[in-house]
Amino acid sequence: MEDLIQIANTIVADGKGILAADESTPTCTKRFESISVESTKESRNAYRDMLFGTEGMENHISGVILFDETLRQSTVADGTLYPEYLSAKGVLPGIKVDKGAKALAGHDGEKVTEGLDGLRERLAEYSDLGSKFAKWRAVITIGEDIPSRTCIEANAHALARYAALCQEVGIVPIVEPEVLMDGDHTIDDCFVETEETLQVVFEELFKQGVLLEGIILKPNMIISALDCPEQASVEEVAEATVECLLRVVPAAVPGICFLSGGQSDLVATQHLNAMNDLGVDLPWRLSFSYGRALQAAALKAWSGDAAKVSAAQQAFLHRAKCNGAAATGKYNEEMEASS
Numbered sequence: 499m500e501d502l503i504q505i506a507n508t509i510v511a512d513g514k515g516i517l518a519a520d521e522s523t524p525t526c527t528k529r530f531e532s533i534s535v536e537s538t539k540e541s542r543n544a545y546r547d548m549l550f551g552t553e554g555m556e557n558h559i560s561g562v563i564l565f566d567e568t569l570r571q572s573t574v575a576d577g578t579l580y581p582e583y584l585s586a587k588g589v590l591p592g593i594k595v596d597k598g599a600k601a602l603a604g605h606d607g608e609k610v611t612e613g614l615d616g617l618r619e620r621l622a623e624y625s626d627l628g629s630k631f632a633k634w635r636a637v638i639t640i641g642e643d644i645p646s647r648t649c650i651e652a653n654a655h656a657l658a659r660y661a662a663l664c665q666e667v668g669i670v671p672i673v674e675p676e677v678l679m680d681g682d683h684t685i686d687d688c689f690v691e692t693e694e695t696l697q698v699v700f701e702e703l704f705k706q707g708v709l710l711e712g713i714i715l716k717p718n719m720i721i722s723a724l725d726c727p728e729q730a731s732v733e734e735v736a737e738a739t740v741e742c743l744l745r746v747v748p749a750a751v752p753g754i755c756f757l758s759g760g761q762s763d764l765v766a767t768q769h770l771n772a773m774n775d776l777g778v779d780l781p782w783r784l785s786f787s788y789g790r791a792l793q794a795a796a797l798k799a800w801s802g803d804a805a806k807v808s809a810a811q812q813a814f815l816h817r818a819k820c821n822g823a824a825a826t827g828k829y830n831e832e833m834e835a836s837s
């Protein structure tokens with residue numbers, strides 16, 4: 499139990515957060531299409547090698563979430579397995595363990611995340627391979643008459659079963675219920691549905707005996723949907739998110755690491771900074787577990803070209819540094835200009 503608490507606290511140590519680099523092969527292929535790079539085992543390895551090899555990232559990144567394929571891959575330079583390489587740098591290796599969100603039977607437009615079958619055995623192997631934490635993502639969609647209570651409960655139940663299995667083997671579960679920002683719903687709709695979702699998730703975690711001191715919550719921010727005509731300001735997002743979390747996230751949880759979910763990299767940093775700069779005394783740390791918002795600039799700069807590795811690493815380090823500063827409310831626009 500003490501190890502779980504220590505790992506969870508290390509993840510949200512001052513000015514640090516998580517790099518989510520656990521894109522499944524189809525998702526990584528989609529990202530590579532945007533830069534016209536063929537997605538192969540080798541190109542995916544080269545890309546992750548660029549990210550993880552960034553000197554100084556360990557000052558801002560406490561952990562990296564890996565996909566199964568990457569967990570078993572190794573550095574291009576000398577073949578060191580990534581879990582070992584990251585650990586030597588002082589970065590905790592993590593692993594995505596869910597098997598993706600699938601259509602929920604009888605509920606048009608809604609999904610439930612699969613992957614519980616055989617999870618105990620998979621977690622034991624991941625632990626042997628060096629994983630210190632894991633991730634399971636549930637998705638909740640806002641639309642006409644959805645989300646249904648059935649969808650929220652099914653996903654919350656699976657998240658709690660996953661979390662309990664993780665803790666059994668000494669792995670810290672990242673509990674990720676993502677209320678999607680797709681659609682045209684308002685920030686108020688997002689607030690209502692996120693509040694209900696988180697409330698049900700914590701009820702399930704409690705029922706299933708999950709140690710709250712040994713988890714990290716990875717939620718969406720309270721934000722206007724991408725196609726909502728009225729976009730909430732940075733301050734409104736920060737205030738609404740903190741208000742919602744204060745209502746439903748127990749103080750025993752050590753840290754909350756947001757997903758970026760389709761926000762631009764700059765805005766994701768601004769939102770996190772604004773929350774930490776509200777002057778509100780918070781019971782948990784607020785940090786990041788960004789995928790796209792940490793990688794977008796680096797991916798573009800890299801573009802599959804070995805000669806651009808250094809430029810891409812600079813872009814990644816810059817975003818990591820800005821988000822690290824935002825995790826303590828010390829980010830400012832001049833940091834962008836100075837890069």
Ligand code: 13P
Pocket residue numbers: 518635674757758759760787788789790791
């Ligand atoms: P984004 O920050 O791109 O939403 O990815 C985070 C993540 O890990 C989603 O599961």
